[in-house]
Amino acid sequence: MRWFWIDKFIEFESGKSAKSVKCVSLAEDHLHDHFRYLPVMPHSLVIEGIAQTGGVLAGEVYDFRERVVLAKVAKATFHGTAHPGDQLTYTAVMNDIRENGAYVSATSHIGDKLHAEVELFFAHLSDKEGEHRELFFPADFLSMLRLMGLYNVGKAKDGSPLQPPEYMVQAEIELAKTPSVS
Numbered sequence: 775m776r777w778f779w780i781d782k783f784i785e786f787e788s789g790k791s792a793k794s795v796k797c798v799s800l801a802e803d804h805l806h807d808h809f810r811y812l813p814v815m816p817h818s819l820v821i822e823g824i825a826q827t828g829g830v831l832a833g834e835v836y837d838f839r840e841r842v843v844l845a846k847v848a849k850a851t852f853h854g855t856a857h858p859g860d861q862l863t864y865t866a867v868m869n870d871i872r873e874n875g876a877y878v879s880a881t882s883h884i885g886d887k888l889h890a891e892v893e894l895f896f897a898h899l900s901d902k903e904g905e906h907r908e909l910f911f912p913a914d915f916l917s918m919l920r921l922m923g924l925y926n927v928g929k930a931k932d933g934s935p936l937q938p939p940e941y942m943v944q945a946e947i948e949l950a951k952t953p954s955v956s
Contacts, residue, residue: 778918779823780864783830786928788936791867792831794922796823800858815856817890820882821847824892828866828878830924832896835871837939838915845875845897852890860884874898912945 785793798805798815805813825844833842856862866880875897882890916938919925928936 777822778826778922779819780826780922782923783827783927784863784923786831786834786924786936788929788931789831789835789868789871791865792827793863793865794823794827796820796862796864798856798858798860798862805858813858815860815862817850817852820852820856820862820890821850821892823862824864824866824880824882824890825894827864828868828876828880828894829896830919831866831868832871832876832878832898834928834936835868835876836898838912838942839939841899842876842896843899844894846895847892848895849893850890851892853888854884856882856884856889862889912942913949916942916946 780794780796783792783794785791800813804816804819808814808816825847829842829844833840861884863883864880865883866878868876869879870877875895878894878896880892880894881888882892919938925936925938930936
């Protein structure tokens with residue numbers, strides 16, 4: 775992910791559901807152009823934030839080893855707009871996950887008010903034979919997940935605290951051993 779449209783996770787149950795928040799701020803560049811005198815969080819970016827929440831939920835099931843991409847927005851109904859100062863709460867629920875993809879339904883709320891309802895399909899892309907490309911550097915991705923609080927609030931399927939995948943932890947350890955370049 776190059777752009778982050780969620781600020782932190784507040785709940786996470788492996789394979790079941792995830793809840794995250796996005797604080798809309800006038801400091802965000804896109805709000806100065808959309809619209810000039812009435813800044814509104816674009817619905818497409820709300821969908822992206824919801825998709826990032828659902829994508830992490832889908833990716834975690836397989837320890838983030840699958841390439842999870844948003845394949846389809848099956849439904850997106852908005853009941854209002856988000857403005858600077860609003861806090862969006864995204865709730866994603868895993869309806870189905872299989873080897874080739876996942877189906878997630880989600881909502882966005884501003885306070886107690888329903889803001890949006892979205893249904894998303896994610897695809898798990900496999901590598902072509904002999905070709906392996908990293909979508910992210912495991913240590914960097916783990917750092918981002920830690921910053922978003924995933925491992926502070928996450929629960930594994932058995933109810934125990936969610937732990938990062940071992941290969942990501944090892945990548946983090948290896949990166950720490952690498953001398954930094956000034």
